[in-house]
Amino acid sequence: MPGVLTADFWIIQVFNGISYGALLFLLAGGLSLIFGMMRIVNMTHGSYYLLGGYVALSVIWRTQQFWLALIVGALAIALVGIAEWNAFLKRLSGQELGQVLTTMGFALIFQDLALVIWGGDPYTIPIPPALSGSWQVGTLYFPVYRVFIVGVAAFIGLVLYLVVERTRLGAKIRATVDDPEMARGVGINVYRISMGVFALGAVLAALSGVVAGGFVGVYPGGDFEILPYAFVVVIVGGMGSLKGALIGSLMVGLLDNFGKALFPELSYFTLFAPMAAILAVRPTGLFGRA
Amino acid sequence: MTRRSAASLAILLGIVLAAALSAIAVDPGPAWAQKGPIKVGIIAPMTGGAAQIGKDMVNGFNMWLGENGNQITGRTVEVIVEDSQGQPNIALTKLRKLVESDKVHILVGEVFAHIGYALAPKVDEYKVPMLYPVIAADDLTQRKPAKWVVRNGWTGSQPSHPFGEYAAKTLGYKKIVTVGIDYAFGWEVIGGFQRTFEENGGQIVQKLWAPLNTTDFAPYLAQIRRDADAVFALMVSGSALRFPRQYQDAGLKAKMPLIGGGTTFDEFVLPSLGDEAIGGITPLIYSAAIDTPANRRFVKEYRAKFTKMPSYYSEVSYTSGRWINDAAKAIGGDVEDREKFLAALKKVEIPDAPRGPIKLDAHGNPIQNIYIRKVEKKDGELWNTVIHTYPGVSQFWKYNPEEYLKQPVYDRNVPACKHCQ
């Protein structure tokens, strides 16, 4: 147990948990949608995260433009995701084993390609000066970059919510997630919607990779390190539910933080055990649809 | 076979073709047994998270060979690099292959301590010498030695011992908080530091441990006691990349200087760090800033060849080439006589390696200089400027080896944290 359990400590920990949860939301939000719609267990998701970071790195090395790197990284990975889905995955709907193995194959291929292209040295993505440093509030320090991450996640979350809940496109997406057969019957282009959602998932993962690259770094192995966290969020929050992804990522962020602070011995256990417990009670996750 | 998209087949074939082509482009496969060349087997992670370390090791070793006409005692040197993939069972398999199929005369390698421990008994079984230039697990040359392992690198606690004294006497710190990666290397580096720091009047008031793949140090940073004089951080590669910036952003750098183990700021991560690293003081067996002709030349050549700063991984591997050479020369090139070769390897003394003079102690670990380095910016680059040198430091520091070995190896609770609340 730490020796410093003051109000400062709790405030900082809550902030840290929320900001880490924000990053996880970016990472796992797309995965949850993909899950919900296509029931795809996507082992390549971590690779999108990593490749997004690497592509952004290359862009920044050439142009020094962080925002450009964000956009290019996200779009490049969207293309990769679409290609993977189009050429291989869309044939495999309903075959979980096939999806796991195919996406795992891609994850390994991407991991090695990244090693060949960018080498194995660990890098951080240089962040713009406007986002560096910390805001000091009394005795507390809030790193600006973390606030930025919360901001990005909140913005994306809001946009997603509005689109999914308030637009016709969103209605089509929800219909496809709920019942693809019916949706097709009603004239919705399920193929295009599915492709779009998969691309969206990849974009979000890539975005989280760029954003994370600024404070976690971009390095070989980052893909498989982050993958379990993405799965935990989706499992806890429920597959197919954006709201679940949000709640799930916040829970995971806070649990991980407090677990590491209060019970460092069992830090992974404090993360995975509640996950298993939730599944024991609700196999589809907190807000998942069966 | 039903109709399949031509695109997917093309993609797959393209991937396999690329991989196959790389087989031609990269190191040749197993060499058939010949009498002539001296064969060196390098086992290192060439894929996976530690791939760059493996690459740096191979680059360092090959650079020495290249500078010396790719020969030792007049015989060509054949290097066979095997990827251990960071997995003990793969490393063991590759070891068997190198010894039994390729018939190497000597092995070099590995990065991870647990693989080092896994290979040692096998190396003893085979009676083939193996150089461990990187693996710093203390006990390999203390309580769990292996006869055929020649550890020509360092022990984790070796730089920490003088540094504890330095932190207490020269830097004047009284209370320090340690944050380390929670595995044996972290325990040994911090354990050594704590021991000498406290013997010289200092107090470790808090010890925090973070799991190996920690990306977000925030929970630990929030716990650090604000009344300490400094924070000692033991980080390695990825974590070393993240920690200083997160430390600074948490407002801690302004209050408490960051010092740490050598790998926290070593040349492997320094090029990717920013101004947040400036001022960091750490001890190690090497610094690219060592101002000797041998090192200046080494750094210049390495940078020209590989466009990056050499890290200690490269230096110890480069020096391994020299080490093998000197041992082989001492026995007239008769590396086939394994016992003679092993004895020679243990007697090698190099007065002018890039990292300075090295020779092995009675327990098989180098006695070498420990450099206290400070991160400074010169011409827009970050360097580990050497601010003090402790010459001829052994793994036992100033302690009597027999007494030292009676105590258990450093771990999380050794030494115990007497001043922790």
Added chain:
Amino acid sequence: MAVGRGQVVALAVGGAVLVAAPPALSSFVLTLLTQAILFSILAMSLDVLLGYLGLSSLGHAAYWGIGAYSVGILTTRYDQGFWLTLVVGVLLSAAVAAVFGLLALRATSVYFLMITLALGMVVWGLALRWVSLTQGDNGISSVPKPRLGLPWTPADGLSYYYFALAGFLLAWAALALVVRSPFGKTLVGIRESETRMRTLGYHVWLHKYVGFVIAGAAAGFGGVLWAYYNGIVSPSDLELATSVEALLMVALGGRGTLVGAVLGAGIIVALKNLVSVYTHRWLLILGAVYIGTIVYAPEGIVGTIRQWRAKGEPS
């Protein structure tokens, strides 16, 4: 399904090679063969779940790891002999499977994948962080050779190979018995249609549960032999990638055939250890194999062969 004559010949030849060839093989090839045999046990145990029950588990390496860690802990700390570690390893894996089965079998298809993933990670997390018990990331090294209480110890490569072969044959016989029994046939029936089996009066859940536990116990058995073979146990033995690789072995070889699992295990071991000798880009090839299996031979090698032969027979 009747065993054709061609298959008997193939098995006999394969068996003869496995028994007679090793003394002539180089140590390197022998080590590959030993690893292939040991991983076959893991793959076969998973085949019971995947091939016969139709359940894809993303956490199967956990039981393999539990068997391995039982050996690691009992031999290095408590100096126990082989038989005790074997019993503990198998029973512990079975017990954990019994608990996990209760949780996992509440779900099907994708959710089953996710739950088994989660449970596998719980075990991995414990192996990684319960440092006082498992040595954490460093793993447990210096696992001694198995103490059998006999005048003979499988100390060198060749004798351990035969030791592992015996274990493998035992596991194969046991699992073959299970899948060919009425119990096994019921599992296949459940895979084909749960509702039909239920209406026919079978206790579906109980069959799945027992199958799950058997699979876990068999994996634990393999893990025990694996730990002694390597002399070291580490968290990488039960990480997610290992579970996925086990799935690949079964899928590549041909699920629902048991012998397919053996073939798949052999191919993957060869790929990781042999192909990586010739190129550092072996991961690309492994990735391509993952994808290629699903796209071009979803029934696996053995399954595809059987399909071809079935097409040749008059319907």
